[in-house]
Amino acid sequence: MEASIQVSSDRMPYHEDNSSVAAAAASTSDLQPVLSTDLTPLLHSKFLWGASLLLFFFIARTFTSKQKLPAGVKRLPRLPGLPYIGRPWDVPGPGVAAAWHFGGLHKKYGPIYEWYIMGTLHIWVETDKVARDLFVTRQKKYCDRNDLPATVKVKTGGQLLPLMGYGDQFKRYKNFMHYIMRNSSPKAFYGWPVVENKKTLRRLLETPDRWSEHMIVHCARTIGSVAWGDPQHGSKLLQMVPYLLKSVSPAGPIINKLSFLANLPEAISPWKQQEKVHYARVRKAFWEALTDVKERHDKGLVADCWSSLWFQAQDQEKEKAGFKMDWDEAAHAIGSSSFVAIATIGGPLHAFFAAMCHYPAWQAKVQAEIDRVCPDRLPTTEDMPNLPMLRATVKEVLRWRQPTPLGVPHVAMEDDIYEGYLIPKGAIVHANHYLISREESMFPRGEEFLPERWIDPAYPTYKEPLTEFPNLRGDTGFGYGNRACPGVDLTQTELTTLLGALLWSFNIARHSGRRGDENPIPWYEVNPFVITMMKPFDCSIQVRSEAKRAYILEQPEAQDAGYLIRSHDEPTTSEWDMVRPESEALPKPYTWEGLTVPFGKPATMPTYAPGI
Numbered sequence: 001m002e003a004s005i006q007v008s009s010d011r012m013p014y015h016e017d018n019s020s021v022a023a024a025a026a027s028t029s030d031l032q033p034v035l036s037t038d039l040t041p042l043l044h045s046k047f048l049w050g051a052s053l054l055l056f057f058f059i060a061r062t063f064t065s066k067q068k069l070p071a072g073v074k075r076l077p078r079l080p081g082l083p084y085i086g087r088p089w090d091v092p093g094p095g096v097a098a099a100w101h102f103g104g105l106h107k108k109y110g111p112i113y114e115w116y117i118m119g120t121l122h123i124w125v126e127t128d129k130v131a132r133d134l135f136v137t138r139q140k141k142y143c144d145r146n147d148l149p150a151t152v153k154v155k156t157g158g159q160l161l162p163l164m165g166y167g168d169q170f171k172r173y174k175n176f177m178h179y180i181m182r183n184s185s186p187k188a189f190y191g192w193p194v195v196e197n198k199k200t201l202r203r204l205l206e207t208p209d210r211w212s213e214h215m216i217v218h219c220a221r222t223i224g225s226v227a228w229g230d231p232q233h234g235s236k237l238l239q240m241v242p243y244l245l246k247s248v249s250p251a252g253p254i255i256n257k258l259s260f261l262a263n264l265p266e267a268i269s270p271w272k273q274q275e276k277v278h279y280a281r282v283r284k285a286f287w288e289a290l291t292d293v294k295e296r297h298d299k300g301l302v303a304d305c306w307s308s309l310w311f312q313a314q315d316q317e318k319e320k321a322g323f324k325m326d327w328d329e330a331a332h333a334i335g336s337s338s339f340v341a342i343a344t345i346g347g348p349l350h351a352f353f354a355a356m357c358h359y360p361a362w363q364a365k366v367q368a369e370i371d372r373v374c375p376d377r378l379p380t381t382e383d384m385p386n387l388p389m390l391r392a393t394v395k396e397v398l399r400w401r402q403p404t405p406l407g408v409p410h411v412a413m414e415d416d417i418y419e420g421y422l423i424p425k426g427a428i429v430h431a432n433h434y435l436i437s438r439e440e441s442m443f444p445r446g447e448e449f450l451p452e453r454w455i456d457p458a459y460p461t462y463k464e465p466l467t468e469f470p471n472l473r474g475d476t477g478f479g480y481g482n483r484a485c486p487g488v489d490l491t492q493t494e495l496t497t498l499l500g501a502l503l504w505s506f507n508i509a510r511h512s513g514r515r516g517d518e519n520p521i522p523w524y525e526v527n528p529f530v531i532t533m534m535k536p537f538d539c540s541i542q543v544r545s546e547a548k549r550a551y552i553l554e555q556p557e558a559q560d561a562g563y564l565i566r567s568h569d570e571p572t573t574s575e576w577d578m579v580r581p582e583s584e585a586l587p588k589p590y591t592w593e594g595l596t597v598p599f600g601k602p603a604t605m606p607t608y609a610p611g612i
């Protein structure tokens with residue numbers, strides 16, 4: 001344990017013989033979280049006593065003082081609550097329930113209001129205009145991220161670009177992300193998504209009941225290939241995502257709600273101990289993946305991927321490209337950007353299956369378009385200008401069921417005055433993407449899945465030329481300003497080609513008869529974490545013709561169907577192999593450690609308030 005702690009806190013510049021990589025890898029191989037029961041360090045901890053004193057002064061100050069405002073400046077409307085503790089009963093429920101909850105408060109307090117909890121000021125934003133005014137027009141003031149109690153290193157540890165604090169390292173990572181996207185997007189990400197589409201079709205043909213697992217595996221394999229030229233590396237990400245996603249979610253560890261627990265010293269803090277283990281493990285995974293590419297690169301065997309771009313950039317002028325990173329940073333910049341490509345894209349894929357069950361008429365229309373353009377083959381990226389209905393389906397799935405309904409918060413880096421209101425330095429500002437994507441003036445009938453809104457001039461979202469629009473560029477679901485998502489093009493390529501392949505091949509529908517009654521299709525039920533995914537459900541997935549079945553089976557890429565998750569009794573070849581727990585032995589569904597728990601038939605189907 002001690003050794004692993006040292007490894008994780010050292011920086012390890014890359015050496016040609018890779019021995020440091022091997023040492024790092026070896027030292028983290030058997031990490032287990034440990035909770036020490038010796039309380040002596042607690043009693044002698046200067047840190048704890050210091051932290052308690054600080055906390056006391058902080059509470060006392062909150063009770064007794066009020067910041068003086070400059071003349072003419074007001075405070076934002078604030079939800080009433082208790083001193084310091086604020087309003088803990090407003091800690092949101094999971095997923096869209098939180099968006100509705102905060103939406104209800106906007107009706108009373110206006111498009112921007114304050115919510116104070118456990119000594120931290122949160123500000124909630126309801127409209128695209130306010131989000132743009134703050135995060136785009138004044139982006140320099142709003143580009144930091146917040147601390148997360150269950151995973152304190154996420155902001156400062158240099159591991160995860162999406163949650164990293166603003167600074168020079170952030171700029172290097174982000175410039176690098178833009179560089180690799182600029183270089184790989186025009187080449188359709190080297191064709192990797194299309195290869196994986198064919199394998200995914202085969203898996204669906206063989207085991208349609210496992211569609212949710214196939215979607216997750218699809219995302220993992222695709223990003224494994226795009227990032228490191230080998231789909232197998234995707235299983236590293238599959239292993240690490242659940243821990244991280246839970247630890248950054250309010251519905252995760254209790255410390256995220258009771259944030260003062262972050263003051264506990266490591267010896268008695270299971271969260272800090274867990275984080276240390278996880279931090280070392282992430283590092284090991286990213287180093288191993290990059291080392292593997294380096295070995296293939298040196299032998300001239302590496303396939304095109306983001307990592308190979310980094311090696312090429314070594315020989316070129318990478319400073320000109322706006323980044324200069326050492327090995328450790330490159331490993332983390334590539335790894336952490338790949339990390340987010342599974343649950344985010346998995347979200348709309350799950351929502352797509354639900355939309356096809358709820359809106360069969362649209363499915364038939366878009367299939368007719370695909371059949372017209374590609375009667376006897378799968379759609380490719382070159383076909384996309386001729387498939388506006390397919391692009392509208394992708395765009396609407398993302399709007400209808402946002403994978404990040406509450407966005408990713410931006411932190412105010414200095415005091416700001418917005419329309420006469422003070423937004424103090426350190427405030428955590430949240431744009432409610434779910435509400436923004438339902439603003440009535442822009443999205444009439446916002447709760448409906450209505451892809452027509454993107455291709456029919458009667459709707460305000462219509463845009464010409466239809467060979468280009470709709471597309472995902474500038475979509476508010478991907479955030480704002482200089483923290484906006486750099487993964488838009490990959491999402492567009494992955495979703496358009498995969499949904500095109502699925503609709504070309506299969507009819508997706510609610511089961512008929514009794515099986516249909518026993519398996520209702522969820523409307524809003526999602527996992528409870530910050531990247532939401534609709535709960536998987538049982539539905540009918542039928543190949544559309546025998547000719548299409550034969551086509552799928554004939555594809556050379558589909559000869560290996562690409563199952564990534566091993567059965568619990570299968571031998572493994574590496575510690576990174578994903579193994580299905582025995583409790584989920586087939587035919588039980590794979591729940592990905594709680595991220596894809598199926599939608600069980602509720603005693604009574606929920607009813608939703610009007611307008612939801």
Ligand code: HEM
Pocket residue numbers: 161162163164174177336337338340341344345348398403404407408409410477478479480481482483484485486487488490491
């Ligand atoms: C449906 C797909 C996706 C959605 C809805 C989505 C959404 C978002 C959102 C809302 C943010 C925060 C923006 C902000 O702070 O204003 C973000 C950041 C980010 N996303 Fe995505 N994302 C998706 C896919 C991807 C993919 C495929 C990748 C990588 C290939 C990716 C990489 C990132 C990174 C690296 C950041 C951090 C940017 C920063 O902090 O500056 N995302 N994404």
